[in-house]
Amino acid sequence: MVTTGVFFSKIFKGKDWPIIGDKFRNFPEVLKNVLELPNVQLYESPPVDEELLRKVHDSELLEQTKNAWYYEGALRAVGGCVRAAEMVWRGELRNALVFTVAAGHHAGPSSAWGGTYLSSLGPTVRYLREKYGVRKFTILDTDSHHGDGDRAMFMGDKDVLHVCFCSSNAVEDDGTKVDVDVGWKTTDDKYLKLIEEEFVPRVRRFQPQMVFHFLGHDTCEGDYGDRGLSPSFFIELVKVVKRCSEEVCEGRYVILTGGGSRIDVAEYIFPKIVELLAMDD
Numbered sequence: 001m002v003t004t005g006v007f008f009s010k011i012f013k014g015k016d017w018p019i020i021g022d023k024f025r026n027f028p029e030v031l032k033n034v035l036e037l038p039n040v041q042l043y044e045s046p047p048v049d050e051e052l053l054r055k056v057h058d059s060e061l062l063e064q065t066k067n068a069w070y071y072e073g074a075l076r077a078v079g080g081c082v083r084a085a086e087m088v089w090r091g092e093l094r095n096a097l098v099f100t101v102a103a104g105h106h107a108g109p110s111s112a113w114g115g116t117y118l119s120s121l122g123p124t125v126r127y128l129r130e131k132y133g134v135r136k137f138t139i140l141d142t143d144s145h146h147g148d149g150d151r152a153m154f155m156g157d158k159d160v161l162h163v164c165f166c167s168s169n170a171v172e173d174d175g176t177k178v179d180v181d182v183g184w185k186t187t188d189d190k191y192l193k194l195i196e197e198e199f200v201p202r203v204r205r206f207q208p209q210m211v212f213h214f215l216g217h218d219t220c221e222g223d224y225g226d227r228g229l230s231p232s233f234f235i236e237l238v239k240v241v242k243r244c245s246e247e248v249c250e251g252r253y254v255i256l257t258g259g260g261s262r263i264d265v266a267e268y269i270f271p272k273i274v275e276l277l278a279m280d281d
């Protein structure tokens, strides 16, 4: 049976993480029902190998980050991502949801800010290329904010299609780096239409071997990146991206939790997302 992996660490709860706070304080308990599904497996996120971090980050950045209280959380967030992607590539998992703190899309090679102090995808892509020769990746970023760190990490790398839904329109790096302006106030339907029009056709043309999704829910109404979306939007979004991944890369789809500090939204969407990932189509 092909399984959906859920990557979490006990250290992600009970701490006031930068920007997102203690939004995982009731995890993984709130996933109890879905973790009982026969094809869902929970894993403890391991810390990433620091040697791998040195391949994508400047030493000055790493020295600063090492001294921060959130470093251990960031190491495990990145390590969970690397492990999840490896298991998906090896066919040991069909897809995965990776919980993250203190790491993510605002971390580039030499600067990091906004609650994310290590790159999750820089080390992951590097690792899969070196160990398994995987070349082509797509990154979808639907956090409210521009994924400047991931953009800097992969600029000039035309084997990475980075499609970022934020506040500007841009197409650069021979069409492999794309920004889509979703507007400050939008609706679930309008946003999903943009995904169908601006993301899906590009992934079909690009034909990646794996799809990563930085899924911030700070876009939800009442959160700090509010764009007027409802909690159920995130479920519909994952449906579309999962279908697309199944069409282009045998369902190799790895979701990273991104921004968002509404605990009720996190507790509502992530069990449903795991259930959806585990569902046969």
Ligand SMILES: [Zn+2]
Pocket (backbone or CB within 6 Å): 143, 144, 145, 216, 218, 225, 259, 260
């Ligand atoms: Zn954000």
Ligand SMILES: [Zn+2]
Pocket (backbone or CB within 6 Å): 145, 146, 147, 164, 165, 166, 167, 168, 178, 179, 180
């Ligand atoms: Zn952007």
